[in-house]
Each structure stands twice: as C-alpha cells, then as structure tokens.
Amino acid sequence: MAHPTTTAATPHTPAAAPDAAIVATGLLSAHGRRPVLRNLDLRLGAGETLALLGANGTGKSTLLGLLAGLRSPHGGALRVLGCDLPDERWALRGRVGFVAHQPLLYRDLTIAENLAYHARLHELPPSRVDEVIELAQLGDRRDQPVGDLSRGLVQRSAVARALLSDPALLLLDEPLANLDPVASDLVAALIAPRPGRTRVLASHDPVGSLAEADHVLVLGPNATVKYVGPAAGITPADAEAMYR
C-alpha cells in the first residue's frame, strides 16, 4: 500500500487546477452533532473515476449527496465541475447524474412517464427518452408503473434516468445492486468510463471498482479516511482489509 492513512491526512494537497472536476479541501459534514466526514481532502481530474469504498455508515452516501449539491457542507471548501458549493449549486444543476439508494422515480408513474418528466425538466427532446429506454433495454416495460417493477428493473430505470441528460459527472451509489449478471453487464457498459465523463463510484466490491478507478477513497468509522490516493497504490485485498 502506497498511501494508507488512518487519519484525515492526505498524501497530496489538492489544487484547483482548471481540469479538476472535484476539489475538496478540509471538507466537513455532520449528521446532528456526529461528524460523518472530517477534514477530507480530495482531488479528481475531469474524465477520471474515483472508487469510493468504506463500510456501512462511513459517509459514502453523504459525500455523494454533497457532490450532487443536495447537501451543504458544514465546513471546508468543495468545488465540483468548477462550481463552489453550496453557493454556486445553481450552476451545477443539470450536469450531475445521480444513481442513489432511492431510484428518484415516482412509483405511480410508468418508466416512460418518469423519464419524459425528467426530460422536460432538462428540456430534452422526447426522442431522448426513447433512446435511453432502448439503451437500457427497458422497451417492453416502458408502460409499467415503477412501483410494479422488480428491484433490478427499478435500478436499471434509475440508471436510465441518470444518463438521460448525458451528464459530465456521474455519481453512482452501488449502481449494480439488485441486478442479475446479464443486467449487471448491461448497466456496467452504460456507466463505463468514457472521455469527458467523470465518475464517483461507491461500492462494496473492491475488486470491480478498483479495476476501473483512477483514484480511490476508503472511508473509515468516526469520520476517518483510511486511504485516499491513486488506484495503483492499493490492492483489492488492502481495501478489503480496511473494512475490518
């Protein structure tokens, strides 16, 4: 392991380079009085992938919420796609695709109705909805209410929603959860790295996520950072050991 840490100290100092998609400096977030993230320093270049690892309750979803502009940090500085958060979150809107724990879909609307609504919010043409439904291979289910779908199909629909606006930043919280192997391959291809797409991938699968990551952040209990640095500096076995 090249850069293991058990404190908030980081191996490199973030710098707001023009091509940085995410720059966090001394980031602090708390739930009530309990800090969830403390003095987190992080830098991710545009087009890179960050694997976000850590046991349950270590703040992965909180960090994703901060990066999406849905939560406000309690301290430190956070710059995402050139926008200082929370002050400039209006400028971040529409540029982030988020696959969260919740699918962010109305369960009483069909897949097509949900995506059409989302397309209207993004002012996208209706043809984009058909395109994404086809990409996610949801054509035969498009008129089924989301509440009637299996968890795997809901997850695929959520991925389709996140990709609808072709966002510059993809925040993926367990994107392959509840998927069968075939659907898992399909979704993995849809969210795969590509030029101009920055990704933050929260997962409990160190092998899979490290394989496609440029950088790794392993969060520990009590708002500690167990590792932050290049993916080459950590093995899946090291990452797994940090869960214990």
Next chain:
Amino acid sequence: MRGLRITWAVLRKDLLLERRSFELLPAMALLAIGTMVVLKFSFDQDEISGSLAAGGLIVPLLFAALLGISRLFAGEERDAGIHQFLLSPAPPGAILAAKVAGLALVLAALEVVLVPAFGLLLLGPSLFPVLPQVVLVLILLDLTLATVGGLVAGMALGTRSRELIVPIMVVPLTIPALIAAQKALAPVLAPGADPLVWRWPAVLAIYAVVLALVGSVVGEYLVED
C-alpha cells in the same frame, strides 16, 4: 417562458399522480362534508344564513385545505422527487408555483362538491341567485389558501415536524383572507341576498397578489434550502 414550461411539466405530473392514486381529493371532500355535518348539528338550526352561513362554508374549506397543504409535497418526499428536481436545471421556484396552482385546482374541484352540499345541508336562502358572487369569493380565497399553503409547505419541506408546522403557520397567515371572505359572503348569503360589497373581494385579491409576490421572491430559497 422556461419557468412556465417547467411549472406546467410539474403540474401535469402532479395531476397525473392524483388522477392515478385518487387519494387527496376524496379525503378532502370527506373531511369538509363531515365538518359541515358536525356544524349543522352544532348550530342546532334547520337552516342558517348570513354570517353563520359564511362560516359554515369557510371552516370546512379551511380544514380541507389544511389536509391538502400537509400533503402538498408528500409525493416528492416519498419518492425523493424533490432531489430529482434539484438535480435538474429547472428553476427551483417552478415547483412551488406548480404546487400552488395544483392546490388551487384541487380546492376548486372540491368546491364543485362542497358548495352544493352546503346549499343542501346548511343554507336557508336559495344558493342559485348568489352563485356567481359565491364562486368569485371562493376563487379568490382558493388562490390565497393555495399561495399560503405552497409557501408554508415549501418551508416545511424536509422537516420532521411538517404535520405540526403546516397548521400552526397556515391558520395565522390566512386569517386576513378568511375574515375578508367571511365579510364578503355574509351579506350575500343573508335572507334577501344583499349585493356583494366589493371592498372585501378586493382585500382578498390584494392579499393574494402580495403573497404571490412574496412567493416569487422567496420561493426558490425555500425549495433549495
């Protein structure tokens, strides 16, 4: 124009959800008519008119509106639709505008049932000759209740005590509108039906405009924060 397009998109989605679930309108109607029945027996009179009649129409409407306001963002909270909205480039105030318009429409739909029920259950004098004046006052009252409701529901969004905040804030904020509606309706619903005193509908209209202006200024901050 963009704001209007987004407002229409949210309103269309809300109306589709309500049409599909058909939960809110029947619940509001049941509460309002139930309140009217209780009032009928409380007044201990076969028929009422004037001030008492105005109250007999406004109080059930207020209770139903409180129910509607407390459920205004329920769908957004249940399915995290507010996050979906905040991730989009849509202007944040548009969701509030859509909720206000949606609540005003639901209240108007409720009155299609409520006003005839009021005429049958409570009112002594005939309702038909004064129906246009009653409808005008109710439209203005709906707009005021919906605007206050949208603002308060937006403020209570994401708070744990939403059910407490809504009635505590909505009732005081709507008192000027409720008094104006009462004053406007009382002479119209009196035996012999005096003409509408335009001062009170004007007060209602001005209050609705002031609230709409406040909403247009603070709306986006309520939704964002």
